[in-house]
Amino acid sequence: xxxxxxxxxxxxxxxxxxxxxxxxxxxxxxxxxxxxxxxxxxxxxxxxxxxxxxxxxxxxxxxxxxxxxxxxxxxxxxxxxxxxxxxxxxxxxxxxxxxxxxxxxxxxxxxxxxxxxxxxxxxxxxxxxxxxxxxxxxxxxxxxxxxxxxxxxxxxxxxxxxxxxxxxxxxxxxxxxxxxxxxxxxxxxxxxxxxxxxxxxxxxxxxxxxxxxxxxxxxxxxxxxxxxxxxxxxxxxxxxxxxxxxxxxxxxxxxxxxxxxx
Numbered sequence: 001x002x003x004x005x006x007x008x009x010x011x012x013x014x015x016x017x018x019x020x021x022x023x024x025x026x027x028x029x030x031x032x033x034x035x036x037x038x039x040x041x042x043x044x045x046x047x048x049x050x051x052x053x054x055x056x057x058x059x060x061x062x063x064x065x066x067x068x069x070x071x072x073x074x075x076x077x078x079x080x081x082x083x084x085x086x087x088x089x090x091x092x093x094x095x096x097x098x099x100x101x102x103x104x105x106x107x108x109x110x111x112x113x114x115x116x117x118x119x120x121x122x123x124x125x126x127x128x129x130x131x132x133x134x135x136x137x138x139x140x141x142x143x144x145x146x147x148x149x150x151x152x153x154x155x156x157x158x159x160x161x162x163x164x165x166x167x168x169x170x171x172x173x174x175x176x177x178x179x180x181x182x183x184x185x186x187x188x189x190x191x192x193x194x195x196x197x198x199x200x201x202x203x204x205x206x207x208x209x210x211x212x213x214x215x216x217x218x219x220x221x222x223x224x225x226x227x228x229x230x231x232x233x234x235x236x237x238x239x240x241x242x243x244x245x246x247x248x249x250x251x252x253x254x255x256x257x258x259x260x261x262x
Contacts, residue, residue: 008075024050141170171213
């Protein structure tokens with residue numbers, strides 16, 4: 001028997017995923033301690049596996065609630081939008097900490113690194129080579145994801161599919177070029193404060209690009225399965241906001257670390 005409700009809110013059903021997610025997080029962090037101290041990775045890999053399986057099944061349930069069950073009313077969608085905005089703001093402050101560390105070290109280099117920036121012995125990347133190409137790739141991907149958004153709002157199925165595929169391909173290309181750049185680097189994360197700042201900032205940005213690419217790939221799959229309409233597509237909208245955030249952070253990284261910092 002179907003229950004009718006007289007309010008616009010979504011009271012979620014009982015779910016095992018918060019419990020399995022917390023178990024996965026505990027296993028992951030314990031596994032990292034074991035990996036750092038004993039170089040054993042089995043617990044870390046177990047934690048990653050539990051978290052990935054939890055995420056896939058939890059988000060599958062949310063997709064069902066949003067599409068087939070119709071629980072995502074305007075009120076619920078507005079709550080999700082506020083949640084996504086607050087999440088992106090928290091990510092902005094996460095990156096501010098890396099920029100703070102970078103400028104703290106570069107504007108007043110200490111005697112331990114020879115009072116120079118970049119420190120002596122560090123051969124930095126040429127900002128006019130791969131970093132500039134990656135900047136153009138991310139800017140182009142920002143254009144294609146906006147194209148996808150406007151096509152979706154115009155109910156143009158083919159254009160949305162084409163532009164989303166382009167965005168995903170550009171995200172993959174960016175990741176491959178960054179991996180090549182890391183492989184060719186003449187310094188590592190333990191090479192003075194420069195190496196630490198460089199790899200922490202660009203590495204975490206790279207992880208965000210991978211997450212954003214997966215996010216958009218899921219949106220592409222959902223679009224192919226006709227989960228989105230011109231009026232009901234917050235899943236895609238959240239992915240587009242996240243992708244634009246990744247673009248803007250990269251511009252700051254490129255200007256400060258690659259160009260100014262070199």
